[in-house]
Amino acid sequence: MAGDERNFRSSYYEKVGFRSVEEKKSLEILLKDKPLDKIKLKQFSLRFTVPGIYRSFIWKILLEIVPIHVTSHTFVMQQREHEYKDLHRALQVIGLINDDTPKPQMYLLMWLLETGKLRFDWHAQIESDAYHNFLCIAKTVLEMLDNDVEAYWISKGFIRCVSKFQDDVPRLTESIMSLLEKEDNELFRIWDKLASGSCKILVFVALVLLITLRRMLLKCTTAEKIIESLNNPMGDLVV
Incomplete structure (x- = not known):
């Protein structure tokens, strides 16, 4: 009953x-x-x-930032905060960041320092295509969360998810082409699915982006113009 x-x-x-x-x-x-x-x-x-x-x-x-045991969350997040502050302080001491440094860039530098990948020519390093994803993810996460410590750790978690999907890119590309023929433009809650380990959601993201920018993309005469439109979708939509 x-x-x-x-x-x-x-x-x-x-x-x-x-x-x-x-x-x-x-x-x-x-x-x-x-x-x-x-x-x-x-x-x-x-x-x-x-x-x-x-x-x-x-x-x-x-994203495995905290364990499944809720009673441990306070302690674990305190440790996460200590790590965050240590990385932040280290970058300040060596003069790589200040109060005017954009947070996505600061998070990227912290992550590079934490993982031992930070190079002497860090200016060129963070502008490379290899780290563009991290900056985009951090920027988006910061728009959704108010807590800087959580935003940093969650950004790291998402970039780890994205890195796992690299080998699936060819298969995902085929899926995009298949769905384009059907013009199925339903967009789901991307970040929830990505956090759950589903890389297939990226197929729908790419699909919606291509369909939304269809008119602008068809006007592009060079590959550079196409890349510029995809990198700045809101600008093209305003136009």
């Missing part, structure tokens, strides 16, 4: 546009697990949009 009532309620919420009410309740039930079930949280994020109030928390779990 209780199951029938819940199914009726779920159906009603979905019909009147309040499906997210049930999704939020389902997530709150999952968050009561001790320890947290990472597989269930991943499945939820792949299927639904994570409510904004829980997004950074879920991302930290899925």
Whole structure:
């Protein structure tokens, strides 16, 4: 009887546009697990949009920034904050950053220092295509989160996810070409899916971008113009 009532309620919420009410309740039930079930949280994020109030928390779990044992979260995040401050202070001491340094660039320098990849010619290094993804991800994450420490660690988590997908690029490209023929332009909540380990969402992102910029791209006469349009989609849309 209780199951029938819940199914009726779920159906009603979905019909009147309040499906997210049930999704939020389902997530709150999952968050009561001790320890947290990472597989269930991943499945939820792949299927639904994570409510904004829980997004950074879920991302930290899925990106392995904090463990599944909630009682350890305070201690772990304190350690993450100490690491953040140590890296930040080190870059200040050697004169690589100051109060005017853009945060995406600062995060990239911190990450390079942390991973032992920071070079003497760091100006040229961070402007290379190899680190463009990190800057873009950090910029986007900063627009969604207010906490600098969380933003840094989550940016690192996403770049780790993206790095895992490098070998899948040829296959994803084929998927994009296949979907372009169908002109399926539905765009999902990208970051929730990416945090859950789904690289296929990038196919839909590329697809929507190409379809949205279709008119501008068809006017391009050189490869350089095409790349410029793809790198600055909002500028082309304004035009």
